[in-house]
Amino acid sequence: MEVHNEVDGSGVPLAVLLKRELCNQKVEKPDILFGEASKSKKGEDFTLLVANCHRTPGEGPGDNAGGDDTISMFVIVDGHNGPAAAVYTRENLPNNVLAAIPPNLTSEEWTAALPRALVAGFVKTDKDFQTKAARSGTTVTFVIIDGWVVTVASVGDSRCILESAEGSVYFLSADHRLDVNEEEVERVTASGGEVGRINIAGGAGIGPLRCWPGGLCLSRSIGDTDVGEYIVPVPHVKQVKLSNAGGRLVIASDGVWDALHFQEALNYTRGLPAEAAANRIVKEAVSSKGLRDDTTCIVVDILPPEKLSPPLKRHGKGGIKALFRWRPSDELSEEQTDNGCFEPDVVEELYEEGSAMLAQRLNVNYPAGNMFKLHDCAVCQLEMKPGEGVSVHGNMPKHHSRVDPWGGPFLCSSCQVKKVAMEGRLHL
Numbered sequence: 477m478e479v480h481n482e483v484d485g486s487g488v489p490l491a492v493l494l495k496r497e498l499c500n501q502k503v504e505k506p507d508i509l510f511g512e513a514s515k516s517k518k519g520e521d522f523t524l525l526v527a528n529c530h531r532t533p534g535e536g537p538g539d540n541a542g543g544d545d546t547i548s549m550f551v552i553v554d555g556h557n558g559p560a561a562a563v564y565t566r567e568n569l570p571n572n573v574l575a576a577i578p579p580n581l582t583s584e585e586w587t588a589a590l591p592r593a594l595v596a597g598f599v600k601t602d603k604d605f606q607t608k609a610a611r612s613g614t615t616v617t618f619v620i621i622d623g624w625v626v627t628v629a630s631v632g633d634s635r636c637i638l639e640s641a642e643g644s645v646y647f648l649s650a651d652h653r654l655d656v657n658e659e660e661v662e663r664v665t666a667s668g669g670e671v672g673r674i675n676i677a678g679g680a681g682i683g684p685l686r687c688w689p690g691g692l693c694l695s696r697s698i699g700d701t702d703v704g705e706y707i708v709p710v711p712h713v714k715q716v717k718l719s720n721a722g723g724r725l726v727i728a729s730d731g732v733w734d735a736l737h738f739q740e741a742l743n744y745t746r747g748l749p750a751e752a753a754a755n756r757i758v759k760e761a762v763s764s765k766g767l768r769d770d771t772t773c774i775v776v777d778i779l780p781p782e783k784l785s786p787p788l789k790r791h792g793k794g795g796i797k798a799l800f801r802w803r804p805s806d807e808l809s810e811e812q813t814d815n816g817c818f819e820p821d822v823v824e825e826l827y828e829e830g831s832a833m834l835a836q837r838l839n840v841n842y843p844a845g846n847m848f849k850l851h852d853c854a855v856c857q858l859e860m861k862p863g864e865g866v867s868v869h870g871n872m873p874k875h876h877s878r879v880d881p882w883g884g885p886f887l888c889s890s891c892q893v894k895k896v897a898m899e900g901r902l903h904l
């Protein structure tokens with residue numbers, strides 16, 4: 477009698493095939509566990525937590541039997557001068573981003589298209605909000621998890637940090653406080669803004685660096701219609717791929733980071749599940765500094781799927797790694813190499829860009845370039861007739877001669893006005 481311990485006739489034992497299957501990241505998506513906590517003082521922090529929604533808006537939950545088409549989204553918006561911009565952004569930004577991604581892409585193409593779609597979605601949301609004639613503004617930290625790929629788009633000073641399963645820490649967001657970001661001070665100044673501190677009698681400047689007119693401490697935000705247009709909504713975008721040992725994300729508003737060092741925040745959460753971890757961080761932040769600001773935290777655990785467990789959790793052993801320094805493979809423990817299923821704990825950087833210039837951010841050179849429709853406005857997705865759009869490269873300085881000033885991507889006339897305004901050239 478034949479014994480069916482081989483499944484494909486090639487002589488590969490079933491156990492090996494099963495292990496291969498388990499090791500295949502395409503098949504196995506991580507489990508996403510998350511929780512949030514918040515203490516409100518001004519009522520201007522808001523969050524959005526969406527697990528396992530479809531990449532394409534409007535698709536029902538049963539449309540993809542494999543469930544391979546789902547992403548998770550986590551957003552913190554921290555408003556100022558009222559909640560209107562934060563509320564509007566929370567309601568509209570995710571759809572504006574997803575709508576900017578061309579349909580029918582493979583998983584890899586979708587990942588590659590996301591950074592450009594984030595820029596388009598942020599700028600469209602800001603531009604649309606300007607018509608509401610509200611003075612408020614908001615920071616945004618927008619996290620999208622697609623399989624083991626984490627993409628973070630940020631404006632302002634709410635931060636997202638990642639601790640890999642092995643214990644290395646990575647910053648996934650930018651800090652757009654004028655006080656700490658010289659590059660942004662230079663950009664704002666070059667675009668016609670004035671950066672300085674509040675002057676008291678006698679001439680001494682007090683408080684953080686601010687941008688005038690308006691007096692905002694941030695160089696990027698959504699909203700803020702009454703400050704200079706060089707306070708732009710163009711996000712810093714960072715995209716990383718976790719190993720299938722996973723990691724933990726801590727996303728929090730400045731109420732947390734003004735009170736806690738990131739290492740403190742991580743230490744407080746050791747061994748706690750996501751919800752309890754978020755609660756602990758907010759509690760510690762408030763008890764150390766008092767409730768001086770809205771204090772909000774989301775914790776997201778990206779875990780090997782249950783079938784792959786037990787996860788290698790060795791928190792606190794890895795120390796703080798410089799951004800994207802590869803961990804040498806010779807540091808791998810026997811435990812990890814013997815397992816055979818887990819990859820070395822390497823967080824791989826796929827993409828990072830922080831430029832405020834749309835010409836650079838809507839670039840066609842990035843592999844995703846030709847996936848986007850040429851005659852849709854690259855920001856608001858308005859369909860245009862050939863020849864109607866203005867090239868995003870139209871006003872590039874001469875020394876950028878490698879780009880074609882007449883080539884795409886193209887902007888509709890109102891997005892072109894927005895672009896020129898953001899570059900500080902509207903009133904020249």
Ligand SMILES: [Zn+2]
Pocket residue numbers: 853854855856857858887888889890891892
């Ligand atoms: Zn447009």
